[in-house]
Amino acid sequence: xxxxxxxxxxxxxxxxxxxxxxxxxxxxxxxxxxxxxxxxxxxxxxxxxxxxxxxxxxxxxxxxxxxxxxxxxxxxxxxxxxxxxxxxxxxxxxxxxxxxxxxxxxxxxxxxxxxxxxxxxxxxxxxxxxxxxxxxxxxxxxxxxxxxxxxxxxxxxxxxxxx
Amino acid sequence: xxxxxxxxxxxxxxxxxxxxxxxxxxxxxxxxxxxxxxxxxxxxxxxxxxxxxxxxxxxxxxxxxxxxxxxxxxxxxxxxxxxxxxxxxxxxxxxxxxxxxxxxxxxxxxxxxxxxxxxxxxxxxxxxxxxxxxxxxxxxxxxxxxxxxxx
Numbered sequence: 684x685x686x687x688x689x690x691x692x693x694x695x696x697x698x699x700x701x702x703x704x705x706x707x708x709x710x711x712x713x714x715x716x717x718x719x720x721x722x723x724x725x726x727x728x729x730x731x732x733x734x735x736x737x738x739x740x741x742x743x744x745x746x747x748x749x750x751x752x753x754x755x756x757x758x759x760x761x762x763x764x765x766x767x768x769x770x771x772x773x774x775x776x777x778x779x780x781x782x783x784x785x786x787x788x789x790x791x792x793x794x795x796x797x798x799x800x801x802x803x804x805x806x807x808x809x810x811x812x813x814x815x816x817x818x819x820x821x822x823x824x825x826x827x828x829x830x831x832x833x834x835x836x837x838x839x840x841x842x843x844x845x846x
Numbered sequence: 847x848x849x850x851x852x853x854x855x856x857x858x859x860x861x862x863x864x865x866x867x868x869x870x871x872x873x874x875x876x877x878x879x880x881x882x883x884x885x886x887x888x889x890x891x892x893x894x895x896x897x898x899x900x901x902x903x904x905x906x907x908x909x910x911x912x913x914x915x916x917x918x919x920x921x922x923x924x925x926x927x928x929x930x931x932x933x934x935x936x937x938x939x940x941x942x943x944x945x946x947x948x949x950x951x952x953x954x955x956x957x958x959x960x961x962x963x964x965x966x967x968x969x970x971x972x973x974x975x976x977x978x979x980x981x982x983x984x985x986x987x988x989x990x991x992x993x994x995x996x997x
Contacts, residue, residue, distance in 0.1 A: 685983065688982070689982075692925050692928040693925075696922075696928045696929045698922070699912060700909070703905060707904050707905040707907075707909075708904065711904045716880075716881070717881070717904075718904065720904060721897050721900065722900055723885055723896045723899035724896060725899075820949050820950055
């Protein structure tokens with residue numbers, strides 16, 4: 684009894700599926716806002732989202748630093764980081780965000796704003812790391828554009844070596 | 847016992863069919879309204895390759911609407927209930943994976959107006975899976991517009 688019902692259900696569901704695929708594809712072709720069936724680009728979505736990550740000013744970032752309400756993340760390569768970085772900053776290159784995300788979710792960092800930075804006004808690494816951390820659920824992140832140069836020039840605390 | 851089998855089960859099945867149909871209609875219409883946005887919601891789950899995202903975004907809303915139609919009219923009810931069960935099982939798996947990953951993403955369940963995923967959504971999903979299976983196994987075609995076809 685059950686098997687015959689299941690058999691019937693499978694037969695019916697295949698017919699429904701084939702019919703649905705045809706209706707959906709034809710409707711998508713005909714409507715003006717139809718989308719390309721194979722044309723999704725995650726790279727475009729990521730680029731858009733990176734552009735939307737909020738920026739923070741140097742004075743605001745420094746204010747939060749004094750209140751210990753911020754975690755700086757240096758998105759540059761490890762060599763530049765070793766030569767000098769904002770005091771207390773972690774070194775997270777965009778590709779490494781997934782490894783660090785779990786760590787950033789724990790209690791020590793909970794509720795702390797993540798500020799990523801790299802060097803130079805055009806440097807994309809800070810936004811890439813910020814996006815990667817946010818999408819891994821690490822918390823809220825902002826970007827300090829040209830962060831390393833600005834921080835250094837302002838004479839705020841820096842340190843050397845590995846973390 | 848006989849009364850239970852003859853009345854309660856078919857009546858429950860009819861009620862469940864209507865509940866499922868209303869949910870699928872609503873979910874399907876909301877998603878058809880903006881396929882591009884629904885594609886991004888699918889992408890957010892980070893489970894499918896790019897090449898499959900838009901295809902699913904185009905087909906899934908129609909699948910929801912067509913099985914809702916089947917459930918209301920009584921046409922191919924068992925087939926529709928089987929697809930419904932498969933869909934809820936798939937959603938449950940996708941939800942669980944991303945809740946465990948800790949991703950804070952929009953559910954996408956009802957198009958743009960959906961809240962972010964949480965364990966309550968998984969509970970809701972599993973309840974709907976249970977009533978879909980009930981309909982598939984127990985439906986007697988009550989209230990069918992095409993009564994002869996559904997039994």
